[in-house]
Amino acid sequence: MLVGATRGGASVDARDWGWRHSGRRRWAVSELSLRIEPGERILLLGASGSGKSTLLHALAGVLGGDEEGEQRGTLRVNGAEPGNAKGQVGLVLQDPDSQVILARVGDDVAFGCENIGVPRGEIWRRVQDALEMVGLDVPVGHPTSALSGGQKQRLALAGVLAMQPGLLLLDEPTANLDPVGVREVRESVARVLAHTDSTFIVIEHRVEIWKDLVDRVIVLGADGGVLADGSPSDVLLAQGVALTASGVWVPGVPHTLPIRPPRETGQPTLLSTNSLAIARTRDCVVAENIDLEVPEACALLITGPNGAGKSTLALTLAGLLRPAAGRVVASGALAAGAGSDPIRWKSRQLLSRVGTVFQDPEHQFVAGTVRAELAVGPRALGLSDALLHRRVDDLLERLRLDHLAEANPFTLSGGEKRRLSVATVLATQPRLLVLDEPTFGQDFRTWQEIVALLRDLLDAGTAIVAVSHDADFVAAVADREFRVEGRGSKYDLSAVLP
Amino acid sequence: MHATTSSLKQSAPAGATKRNFRWRVVDIVVASVIGVASGVIFLVWNQASNPLSGLLSPLLPGLSALLGGGWLFAGVLGGLIIRKPGAALYTELLAAVVSTLIGNQWGPLTLVSGLVQGLGAELVFALFLYTNYRLYVVLLAGAGAGLAMAINDLVLWYPGSASAFATIYIVSAIISGVVIAGLLSWFAARGLARTGALNRFAAGRIAGRTAI
Amino acid sequence: MSVLTPTRGVRAIDRINPVAKLAAALLLAAVLVLTIDWVSAAVALACEMLLFLWAGLTLRVFLWRTALVWLAAPSTGITTLLYGQASGQEYWSFGLIQVTDGSIDLALATTLRVLAIGLPAVVLFITVDPTDLADGLGQVVHLPARFVLGGLAALRMVGLFIEDWRALGLARRARGVADGAVLRRLGNQTFALLVLSIRRGSKLATAMEARGFGAPIQRTWARSSTFGLREWSLIGIGLMIAVLAVMISVSTGNWNFVFA
Numbered sequence: 027m028l029v030g031a032t033r034g035g036a037s038v039d040a041r042d043w044g045w046r047h048s049g050r051r052r053w054a055v056s057e058l059s060l061r062i063e064p065g066e067r068i069l070l071l072g073a074s075g076s077g078k079s080t081l082l083h084a085l086a087g088v089l090g091g092d093e094e095g096e097q098r099g100t101l102r103v104n105g106a107e108p109g110n111a112k113g114q115v116g117l118v119l120q121d122p123d124s125q126v127i128l129a130r131v132g133d134d135v136a137f138g139c140e141n142i143g144v145p146r147g148e149i150w151r152r153v154q155d156a157l158e159m160v161g162l163d164v165p166v167g168h169p170t171s172a173l174s175g176g177q178k179q180r181l182a183l184a185g186v187l188a189m190q191p192g193l194l195l196l197d198e199p200t201a202n203l204d205p206v207g208v209r210e211v212r213e214s215v216a217r218v219l220a221h222t223d224s225t226f227i228v229i230e231h232r233v234e235i236w237k238d239l240v241d242r243v244i245v246l247g248a249d250g251g252v253l254a255d256g257s258p259s260d261v262l263l264a265q266g267v268a269l270t271a272s273g274v275w276v277p278g279v280p281h282t283l284p285i286r287p288p289r290e291t292g293q294p295t296l297l298s299t300n301s302l303a304i305a306r307t308r309d310c311v312v313a314e315n316i317d318l319e320v321p322e323a324c325a326l327l328i329t330g331p332n333g334a335g336k337s338t339l340a341l342t343l344a345g346l347l348r349p350a351a352g353r354v355v356a357s358g359a360l361a362a363g364a365g366s367d368p369i370r371w372k373s374r375q376l377l378s379r380v381g382t383v384f385q386d387p388e389h390q391f392v393a394g395t396v397r398a399e400l401a402v403g404p405r406a407l408g409l410s411d412a413l414l415h416r417r418v419d420d421l422l423e424r425l426r427l428d429h430l431a432e433a434n435p436f437t438l439s440g441g442e443k444r445r446l447s448v449a450t451v452l453a454t455q456p457r458l459l460v461l462d463e464p465t466f467g468q469d470f471r472t473w474q475e476i477v478a479l480l481r482d483l484l485d486a487g488t489a490i491v492a493v494s495h496d497a498d499f500v501a502a503v504a505d506r507e508f509r510v511e512g513r514g515s516k517y518d519l520s521a522v523l524p
Numbered sequence: 525m526h527a528t529t530s531s532l533k534q535s536a537p538a539g540a541t542k543r544n545f546r547w548r549v550v551d552i553v554v555a556s557v558i559g560v561a562s563g564v565i566f567l568v569w570n571q572a573s574n575p576l577s578g579l580l581s582p583l584l585p586g587l588s589a590l591l592g593g594g595w596l597f598a599g600v601l602g603g604l605i606i607r608k609p610g611a612a613l614y615t616e617l618l619a620a621v622v623s624t625l626i627g628n629q630w631g632p633l634t635l636v637s638g639l640v641q642g643l644g645a646e647l648v649f650a651l652f653l654y655t656n657y658r659l660y661v662v663l664l665a666g667a668g669a670g671l672a673m674a675i676n677d678l679v680l681w682y683p684g685s686a687s688a689f690a691t692i693y694i695v696s697a698i699i700s701g702v703v704i705a706g707l708l709s710w711f712a713a714r715g716l717a718r719t720g721a722l723n724r725f726a727a728g729r730i731a732g733r734t735a736i
Numbered sequence: 737m738s739v740l741t742p743t744r745g746v747r748a749i750d751r752i753n754p755v756a757k758l759a760a761a762l763l764l765a766a767v768l769v770l771t772i773d774w775v776s777a778a779v780a781l782a783c784e785m786l787l788f789l790w791a792g793l794t795l796r797v798f799l800w801r802t803a804l805v806w807l808a809a810p811s812t813g814i815t816t817l818l819y820g821q822a823s824g825q826e827y828w829s830f831g832l833i834q835v836t837d838g839s840i841d842l843a844l845a846t847t848l849r850v851l852a853i854g855l856p857a858v859v860l861f862i863t864v865d866p867t868d869l870a871d872g873l874g875q876v877v878h879l880p881a882r883f884v885l886g887g888l889a890a891l892r893m894v895g896l897f898i899e900d901w902r903a904l905g906l907a908r909r910a911r912g913v914a915d916g917a918v919l920r921r922l923g924n925q926t927f928a929l930l931v932l933s934i935r936r937g938s939k940l941a942t943a944m945e946a947r948g949f950g951a952p953i954q955r956t957w958a959r960s961s962t963f964g965l966r967e968w969s970l971i972g973i974g975l976m977i978a979v980l981a982v983m984i985s986v987s988t989g990n991w992n993f994v995f996a
Contacts, residue, residue, distance in 0.1 A: 373908070
C-alpha cells in the first residue's frame with residue numbers, strides 16, 4: 027500500500043479568521059470564513075497581498091505564536107487548532123533550495139517522520155513509498171545538492187507525504203522551476219492525488235497547471251474575505267478578467283501586446299564571439315566553440331536545457347566572466363574607446379556599455395533605498411546632479427516605483443524587485459542589455475510590463491541578450507535564438523518564426 | 525470588527541509583544557545560519573590572519589590580538605539578533621565547529637576558544653537580563669568576548685609569555701572585540717533590520733519599524 | 737570538503753563514530769596543553785605520525801589539508817621566541833624582544849605542540865560526515881536535538897553561501913562599483929550575503945517547522961549512532977599517546993606545568 031492512503035482527508039473551517047503580523051498595521055488576512063470538506067482539491071487564487079500564503083502557513087501551523095502576530099476568529103483543521111496538528115498537515119513551499127534540509131535524499135525524506143516520532147523501521151518503509159510515489163528515482167544516499175529544481179520540489183513533496191498528512195498544501199510549488207521541472211512536479215502531484223484521499227490546496231499564478239487536478243477554486247479578496255468560490259470553470263468565467271488584471275495567468279486569456287515580427291538581419295554587429303569556451307569557475311568548461319553575433323537593436327534569446335551553460339554564456343558576454351578560451355569581441359561602436367575585450371573593462375566602463383540584470387534581483391542591490399539604488403550607476407559615471415535626478419525620477423515613474431522611492435530594496439515584493447533590478451541597469455543607458463531569466467516567477471502583469479519595456483528599448487536601438495526558459499517570452503521578444511546544448515554542441519542561429 | 529471566539533489574545537496593539545525566552549524554531553535555524561556563515565568567514569580569516577599578524581607583531585608584541593575581532597563577531601551578532609539566553613554562546617560555538625570541521629591550525633581547541641569567547645559575550649548579555657541591547661551593551665559584549673579570548677589564548681597558546689606581552693595582548697583583544705565584534709555587529713544588525721530580513725525577530729521589528 | 741559533500745567511506749576510520757574522533761582529539765589536546773615542553777609534544781607527534789600511515793591519506797592530500805597547521809606552527813613559535821619569558825643566556829634583544837635560552841626552549845615546545853594538537857584533528861575530521869556527527873551528538877552525547885539538527889541544516893547551506901558570494905561579486909562589477917575601495921566593497925558584499933543567508937534561514941525554518949520540527953513530541957532517529965569497541969579503541973589510543981607523552985616528559989625531567 028502506498029503512503030497517505032492510511033489517513034483520511036482533513037477538513038478545514040475558518041470563521042471570521044484574520045491574522046496580522048507583528049509590527050504591521052494592516053491585516054494580512056481578515057474576515058475569512060470558509061469550509062473545506064475532507065478530500066476536496068482546491069486551487070487558491072487572489073491578488074498579491076490577499077493573504078493566500080498567510081492562510082496556508084496558518085493551516086500548517088508555522089505562522090508563529092503570539093510573538094509574531096495576532097489572530098482573530100477561529101481556524102480549525104479537523105476541528106483542532108492547526109498548531110497542534112503537526113504531521114497531519116504537509117506544506118511544500120516555493121523556493122526549492124530553502125526546503126532541502128539534509129544532505130542525503132533518504133535522510134531528508136525521513137526528517138519529518140523522525141520529528142513526529144515514527145519508529146525507525148516504519149520510517150524507512152515510508153521513505154521508500156514516498157520516493158516511489160513522487161517518482162524520484164534516485165538512491166537514498168544520493169546527495170540532495172545534486173538534484174535539479176524540479177527534483178528538489180518532488181523531494182520536498184516526498185518528505186511531506188512520508189508524514190502521511192490529511193491536508194496537503196502547496197504554496198506556489200512550480201513558480202521557481204523551468205518547464206521540465208513544472209511538468210515533473212505536476213505529474214508527481216497528480217499521482218499522489220490519485221492514490222490518497224488527502225485534502226489538497228494549491229496556490230499558483232499559473233492556473234493552467236492545476237486546472238484539471240482541482241474541483242474547486244477559491245479567490246481571496248484583496249481587502250479580506252472570499253471573492254469567489256466554486257467550480258474551476260464557473261469561477262474562471264466569472265472572475266477571469268479581474269484575475270488577469272491582478273496578475274493571475276488565466277487559461278485562454280492571451281497577453282494583450284501586439285505581435286512583433288522578428289527584425290530583419292542586416293543591422294551592424296555590436297558584440298560577437300570567436301571560438302568562445304565558457305566556464306563558471308576555472309577548469310569547468312560547460313560549452314565551447316561558440317560563435318555568435320549580437321546585432322544592434324536586436325534581441326538574441328539564449329535557450330537550452332538546465333545546466334547547459336546559458337547563464338554562464340550570458341555572464342561571459344556581459345563582460346563579467348572570463349572566457350575559458352576564445353574571445354568576446356566588442357565592436358568599436360560598443361567599446362567606444364575602451365578596448366575590444368569586455369572582461370578587461372573597468373567596472374565603471376561597463377555601465378554605459380553593457381548592463382546586466384541578474385536572475386536573482388537581490389544579488390544586485392547595493393544601496394539602502396530604491397532611489398539611492400537607482401542613483402548608484404549614474405553617480406559612478408559621474409553624471410551631474412541635475413541629470414542624475416532627472417534620470418532617477420524618470421525611471422521611478424516609468425517602472426511604477428515612485429511610491430517606493432524611500433523603501434529598502436530588499437523589502438519590495440517579487441515583481442517590484444524585478445522592476446527595480448531592470449531600472450537600475452537602465453539608469454546608465456547601456457547599448458547592450460543582458461538579462462538572465464527576466465520573467466522567472468513573475469505574475470502576468472509584471473510579465474507584460476517587462477515584455478513591453480524590452481520592446482521599447484529594442485525600438486530605441488538597444489541590443490538585448492536574454493536567457494529564458496519561458497517559451498511565451500521567447501516568442502514575444504526574440505529576433506534570434508541561440509540554443510546551448512552543453513559541451514561540444516551545435517547551435518543554430520536562425521530567426522524565430524512567430 | 526466582530527471577532528468571535530479566539531484562543532489567542534484579542535487586540536493587543538501590533539508590535540507590543542511579550543518577552544519570551546523560549547527558543548522558537550526560527551531562532552534556532554537563523555542562529556545556526558549566522559553561526560555557519562560566520563564559520564565560513566572564520567576560514568578566510570584563519571588564513572588571512574597569519575600574514576597580518578606577522579605585520580602587526582613587529583610593531584608591538586601582542587598587537588596581533590587586534591585581529592581577534594574577526595573571530596569574535598559571531599557570538600555578539602547572534603546574541604544581538606536572536607535575543608535569547610544562550611544565543612551568543614551557541615552561534616560562536618557553531619562557528620567554531622564549522623572552522624574545526626573544515627580544518628584549521630588549532631584543531632579541537634578551536635571548540636574551546638569558541639566556547640570561551642561565546643561565553644564572554646553571553647555573560648554581558650545575561651548581565652543585562654537579555655532585555656537591553658543598546659549600543660553600549662553590545663560594545664561591552666564585544667569587550668567581554670575579547671577579554672575571554674585573551675585569557676584563553678594566553679593560557680593555551682602563549683603560556684610562557686612575559687607580562688608586557690600579556691598586557692598588550694589583553695588590551696588589544698578588548699579593543700578589537702569592542703570595535704570589530706561590537707560596533708560592526710551593531711551596524712550590521714541595524715542594516716539587517718532595515719532590509720526586513722529580521723521581520724520575524726524582535727530585533728527587526730524594533731529597529732525596522734520606521735521602514736514598514 | 738566533507739562539510740560540503742557527504743562522505744561516507746568504507747574504511748574503518750570512516751566508520752568510527754565522529755563523537756569518538758572528537759573525544760580522542762580533545763583528550764589528547766587537553767593533556768598536551770597542560771605542559772609546555774618539547775619532549776611531551778615530540779613524543780605525541782611521533783606516535784601520531786606512525787598512526788597517520790593507517791589513516792588512508794595520500795601524502796599529497798595529507799599535506800594539502802594540513803598546510804595551515806604547518807604554516808601556523810612556526811609562526812606561533814616565532815612569537816614565543818621573540819616575546820616568551822626570558823631566562824638563561826640572552827642572544828639578542830631589541831625593545832621588548834628578548835631571545836634567550838628560555839624563549840628558544842619555549843618556542844620549540846610551542847611549535848611542536850601546535851603540530852601535535854592540530855595535525856591529528858585535521859586527519860580525523862577529514863573523514864567526519866556532518867550528518868553522522870549530528871546523529872552522534874544527538875543520540876550518544878544527548879545534546880538538545882533541536883540545536884544539533886538546526887546546526888546541521890544550516891551547515892548544508894554553505895554551498896549556497898558560496899554560490900551567492902560569487903554572484904554578489906559579479907553583480908557588483910556589473911553595477912559599476914567594483915573599481916578600487918576593496919575593503920568597502922567586501923564590507924558591502926558581506927552584508928548582502930548576511931541578508932540573503934538570514935532570509936534563506938527564515939525560509940528553511942518554516943520548511944523544517946512544516947515537517948514537524950520542534951513539535952512537543954519525543955523524536956525518533958532514522959539512523960542509529962552506535963558507540964562500541966571501535967570507538968573506545970580510538971579513545972584508548974588517544975589516551976595511550978597522552979599517557980606516554982606525559983610519562984616520558986616527567987621521567988626525563990622536562991615536564992613544565994603551565995599553571996605553575
